[in-house]
Amino acid sequence: YVICLMLSTVNGKCSGSFYKLPEVDAARAANAVARSFYDCGSILYGSRTMTESYGTYTPADAKEAGDGAFPRTDYLARSEVKDYMISIDPAGTVRLPDKYIVRNGRPKAHVIEVLSEKVSDDYLAYLRSLDVSYIFGGRETLDLSLVLHKLWKYFQIEKLLIAGGGIVNQTFLASGLIDEISLIIAPACAGEASAVSVFEPSPFSPNSEPVPLRLLECRTMDGGSVWLRYAPGNVHKA
Helix, strand or coil: CEEEEEEECCCCECCCHHHHCHHHHHHHHHHHHHHHHHCCCEEEEEHHHHHHHHCECCHHHCCCCCCCCCCCCCECCCCCCCCEEEEECCCCCECCCCCEECCCCCCCEEEEEEECCCCCHHHHHHHHHHCCEEEECCCCCCCHHHHHHHHHHHHCCCCEEECCCHHHHHHHHHCCCCCEEEEEECCCCCCCCCCCECCCCCCCCCCCCCCCEEEEEEEECHHHCEEEEEEECCCCCC
């Protein structure tokens, strides 16, 4: 069961300086309530969101792969926890602090990198040096249905929160792989031209059809925020 859970402005932006407004504090608290509502220990981010939080992988971070190239086979590291942070990172660009990440007081999560087969051997050596799990989702681009299947098969992930950014949200939505869209609308409008929308045009689905939504719930939250829950009309998972 895949839920796209996002905090956004009234004008549909999920990034920008609006987060600093005191009027948005209650919406941030409402977002935490929504996260607890789903009781989900696995969360997925796109590479841009991961990079903004943890940095960009550089050659200085590399661990030499040696003469034997790594086969493009999935690597499942041992983990002492069953909470996961999944990074959609086809080219291998995210610099990770460790195999485990603790964020915003949440339980410790084991990182799973989702890669394409075009990733470099040095990046695979780097992930192995951290003992980070990784799975392959395709040769050049990712087959997201395959990715979800592997997350279920290898890690027993049956419920997954997708929390941005806008491109990864749109790619999953256009692929018919989101069961529920859950939006916390903050009482604010983002003014920056660079602010990212909850659903951004995706290079992997540039001409996708519009998706109808069925309202599941509309709830007024403290501080003037609104919690909207929708079921997309294009879900076609097996």
